Amino acid sequence: MLMTVPERRAVPQEPSYKLIHRWQRHLANERLEERVYRSLADRKTGQEREILLGLADAEHRHQQHWITLLGPHAERRRLPDLGTLILSVLGRMFGSVFVLALAQQSETSSPYDSDWYATDAMAADEKIHAEVVRALAARSRAKLSGNFRAAVFGANDGLVSNLALVLGVGAAGVSTGTILLTGISGLLAGALSMGAGEYVSVRSQRELLEASTPDPESRTAIAALDIDANELALVFRARGMDTDEAEAAAAEAIRTASHPGGRHGLHVPAEGEHEELGTGLGAASSSFCFFASGAVIPILPYMFGMSGYPAIILAAVLVGLALLFTGGVVGVLSGRAPLPRALRQLAIGYGAAAVTFALGLLFGTAIG
Structure with missing residues (x-):
């Protein structure tokens, strides 16, 4: 309409x-x-x-x-x-x-x-x-789509997973020292896992792209091709051209092959052309650092000597503020209103934490 x-x-x-x-x-x-x-x-x-x-x-x-x-x-x-x-x-x-x-x-x-x-x-x-x-x-x-993606998701994972872990064991009634040890263990284990996973993910994506990239050495063979039995056209047909287009592209590639600096149609990406993925080490280090920065927030009250429900409430409030911020940033960068994305992030994080908190209460009651 x-x-x-x-x-x-x-x-x-x-x-x-x-x-x-x-x-x-x-x-x-x-x-x-x-x-x-x-x-x-x-x-x-x-x-x-x-x-x-x-x-x-x-x-x-x-x-x-x-x-x-x-x-x-x-x-x-x-x-x-x-x-x-x-x-x-x-x-x-x-x-x-x-x-x-x-x-x-x-x-x-x-x-x-x-x-x-x-x-x-x-x-x-x-x-x-x-x-x-x-x-x-x-x-x-x-x-920003490579390292920034790893950073944002790393921070959110750290916030949600360690809050859920801390609330779960805290609700079970264990000591403050045990909660703090559990939170630090969750921080290190999660950060290492996220870093390793991001490294493997980014490296695998780059390797898949590189596997689809034309071999630079193949361009040296163009000038010596038999024009009457031009197999270069098969390359262009394999890339989706119809027969006539492939023949024309192959003829143009052979014609320009003898000219210095001529483009042969077998495009090889220049160094850095796939940089939108980020580097493996860059994504891994971003993911590790941001997961750790998110995961440390739920254990801050325990690090400063708090215990019991005051520590649980403060941890939940701090994580909630951080989730609102990261959700709002993602909303802004996506070109959409930040508040709905921030509230969605908060609801998801608190939902996951509420489940483990309830399980911790049940477990604490069962062993009590």
């Missing part, structure tokens, strides 16, 4: 205070968004810089619309929306990946579709901006 843009209203001669306030807020948002895009552009080069400057210019055009509507009221400065302010602050603190992820969410949820006084062109611009920012954000996410 096609979406319809609401009919735009004529501007009243004497706009109400509420309407003026709304227009001023729109203007403040556009001004801050322009500054954010120009700030990002200052850190980039080439095509990406030009794209960001183009977005900034579009936001500047939108400002002129609200300035015209406001007239003398445009001089009054308002604070932007909270989401736009957060976008700006995180951009200065953490760099482009957070800004682009938040900008994607901001552009997607633009109010101009339902605002009677925004133009149709402005509403359309925001939709296109969302797709531009989505594409730019995808580049930044790809750079």
Whole structure:
């Protein structure tokens, strides 16, 4: 079903205070968004810089619309929306990946579709901006998809697994020393297991990709191929081309093989082309460190001498805050609202911990 843009209203001669306030807020948002895009552009080069400057210019055009509507009221400065302010602050603190992820969410949820006084062109611009920012954000996410994935999942696993372990043995009524020893053992065992698993996983993925990469030595044979019995075409057919396309590609490869620096069609990825996976050691060390950093949080109360239910409650609160943070970060980087992802992460973590806590209570009662 096609979406319809609401009919735009004529501007009243004497706009109400509420309407003026709304227009001023729109203007403040556009001004801050322009500054954010120009700030990002200052850190980039080439095509990406030009794209960001183009977005900034579009936001500047939108400002002129609200300035015209406001007239003398445009001089009054308002604070932007909270989401736009957060976008700006995180951009200065953490760099482009957070800004682009938040900008994607901001552009997607633009109010101009339902605002009677925004133009149709402005509403359309925001939709296109969302797709531009989505594409730019995808580049930044790809750079984080290896080691960052290991770090986030390592931290979450450490938080949930060690909280569940500590609550389980704590509910069984064992001594504080035993709980602390159990928590430290769980931290080391889990961190080592995560590190080893990530190393094997990343190395295996890289080896599978390398196994599918054309052999560089095969290119040396191209110039000597028998043109009348050209088996190079079979290579291109094996890669999915039809017969005519394969024959044409093979003929072009043979023609250029004699030219220095010519491309032969047998593409061999340059070093670093598969770096979006991360390195095995990088993923392993990230996973180990972040699992350990997450797993140490549930045992902090016991490390400082607390015991009993106060220690259990404090451990659960600390882990809950950490789960909200990691869930929110994942939400931001995925270009979606962070709060639902943070609450989902919290519910999953507390759910797992509640199960082991209940089992610990049952076990403690049974042996008591």
